[in-house]
Amino acid sequence: MEAAIQDLLKKHRLSITESRVKILELFLAQQGALAHGDIEKRTGEKFDRVTVYRTLQSFMNKGIIHTIPTADNSIRYALCKDNCAEGHHHDNHVHFVCDDCGNTVCLDEVTIPTIKLPLGFTPKQVEMVISGKCRECKG
């Protein structure tokens, strides 16, 4: 895993630093999305808040992670699967937010269906967020 992380950073021409490795580990360790606060907590507040902001920002720019828009507007970040180029994100999978535990996951296996828009609208990105109860919190 160590090596994979280093490769990922190298691939994107980012220098390998402790904070970046640690934060990437977090993302790889769990199958969900993380909020800024989660990251601070799970790194034991080891890194400066600003560093976390900047790290996330550079991961975003490089197409390593993407944000998940939620109805309650808490910003969550998740790993991009693959074909996200620099500056372009192509996540066409559905995101699921659990109303109970707050966990946010990418349902990679669920593809967003193509939508026919009214004349004149040119779609570029489609986001689909479903909220409800996740497997663990299911009544």
Added chain:
Amino acid sequence: MEAAIQDLLKKHRLSITESRVKILELFLAQQGALAHGDIEKRTGEKFDRVTVYRTLQSFMNKGIIHTIPTADNSIRYALCKDNCAEGHHHDNHVHFVCDDCGNTVCLDEVTIPTIKLPLGFTPKQVEMVISGKCRECKG
């Protein structure tokens, strides 16, 4: 229109005040979504920022408006069409955010297709936001 607004407020047991009427007018006047800042500007900063927050909050609680999650995580509010009960929002139409002009509209005529989720996930609300170029900004 005046009467309709008053009815709407009465229906939700909210007292009829200037700020509420004015803000509702804004929502009714345009077919799109509004960010907090838009509302401040378009009311000519007539109302205190805090009042706007609280007004939006109470409209949310009553199911008069709902938030739209956008890819850039800016909070937008839009009128709920009808069957949003207190605490429950049932918007099943697509939202479109223009990358150029920032306008957000509800595409009421475009219905969100039903999505089959993996076993164990129980959906309650589905949000679908498409971004791109709108009719006006079309290249």
Added chain:
DNA sequence: GTAACTGCAAAATATTTGCATCCTT
């Protein structure tokens, strides 16, 4: 008249920026 709403001040949060220092390559 009473309860609810507003505006102001201020607190609490969240995010961004500048700069000197330190680390990676």
Added chain:
DNA sequence: AAGGATGCAAATATTTTGCAGTTAC
């Protein structure tokens, strides 16, 4: 050695809270 990354301090921006005065009903 050079450029980039970090941490700290501080500037901004955003949202929430308390409270006294005002308004709706």
